[in-house]
Amino acid sequence: MKVIVIEDELPALEKITHFLLQYDPNAEIIGIAQSISEAVPLLNAHGAKADLLLVDVQLADGLSFQALDKVGFFKPVIFITAHNQYALEAFQANGIDYLLKPIRYASFAASLDKFRQLKEASSENQPNQMMWKTLSNPTYKERFMVKIGEHIHTVPSSGIKLFFAEGRNTYIIREDGRKFITDYKLETLEEILNPSVFFRVNRSYLVNLETIKDVLVYSNSRLKINTNFHYTEEIIVSRDRVNRFKEWLDGERNL
Numbered sequence: 001m002k003v004i005v006i007e008d009e010l011p012a013l014e015k016i017t018h019f020l021l022q023y024d025p026n027a028e029i030i031g032i033a034q035s036i037s038e039a040v041p042l043l044n045a046h047g048a049k050a051d052l053l054l055v056d057v058q059l060a061d062g063l064s065f066q067a068l069d070k071v072g073f074f075k076p077v078i079f080i081t082a083h084n085q086y087a088l089e090a091f092q093a094n095g096i097d098y099l100l101k102p103i104r105y106a107s108f109a110a111s112l113d114k115f116r117q118l119k120e121a122s123s124e125n126q127p128n129q130m131m132w133k134t135l136s137n138p139t140y141k142e143r144f145m146v147k148i149g150e151h152i153h154t155v156p157s158s159g160i161k162l163f164f165a166e167g168r169n170t171y172i173i174r175e176d177g178r179k180f181i182t183d184y185k186l187e188t189l190e191e192i193l194n195p196s197v198f199f200r201v202n203r204s205y206l207v208n209l210e211t212i213k214d215v216l217v218y219s220n221s222r223l224k225i226n227t228n229f230h231y232t233e234e235i236i237v238s239r240d241r242v243n244r245f246k247e248w249l250d251g252e253r254n255l
Helices: 010-023 036-049 084-092 105-121 129-136 186-192 239-250
Strands: 002-006 028-033 052-055 077-081 095-100 143-148 151-156 160-166 169-174 179-182 198-200 205-208 212-217 223-227 235-237
Touching: 002 010, 002 036, 010 028, 010 105, 028 036, 077 084, 077 105, 084 095, 084 186, 095 105, 143 179, 160 186, 186 198, 186 205, 198 239, 235 239
Parallel strands: 002 028, 002 052, 052 077, 077 095
Antiparallel strands: 143 151, 160 169, 160 205, 169 179, 198 205, 212 223, 223 235
């Protein structure tokens, strides 16, 4: 297995190398880049020889998608990053998996198992690009189980207005305003829900795009969300998430 690694953090690069050789002692790293400016010529020169790319999303000089967009060949990519908001873009850029730092060996090995299964499912000599893309498309959670009295019901994800965390509990708010406890933490929900539909606006709230009636400029460079259903609590987009929130909104509507 020939691999190219694009990673700008030395500790992460060392861990990836260690995990790769632990998984496959015969694996060969045929190139390493630490920036977009290094990645583009490396991929153009040696990318066609690689079986797999292991790529950090956010590099010192930009997002690695910029480098991948500039090469004219298809290679499967496992993205390894500290940022969970780029999952949709990652899968659109030939990603077959999306690992969040700090990575664990079990997760890394599972991703490589997935790569091998996909490779075996394709033609031995000429991988079918459409097959790779079809098999690597992400799937997102479509419904949640909730308990109402002695009864168990399912709530479709599309019918959930928002999720919010309070203390140790995480709650679902349904479109009719009813509230239910879910076992999922917000961190997990960010990974299993469609990122083009749901966005985590602060430490406590994950909102559905269709929940947003409008957005107001708020104090201290923050934004306030007005919902399209009756909800009395303020939902404020934290200052460190404002730019990503605007980018997310801009994918569907103008702010």
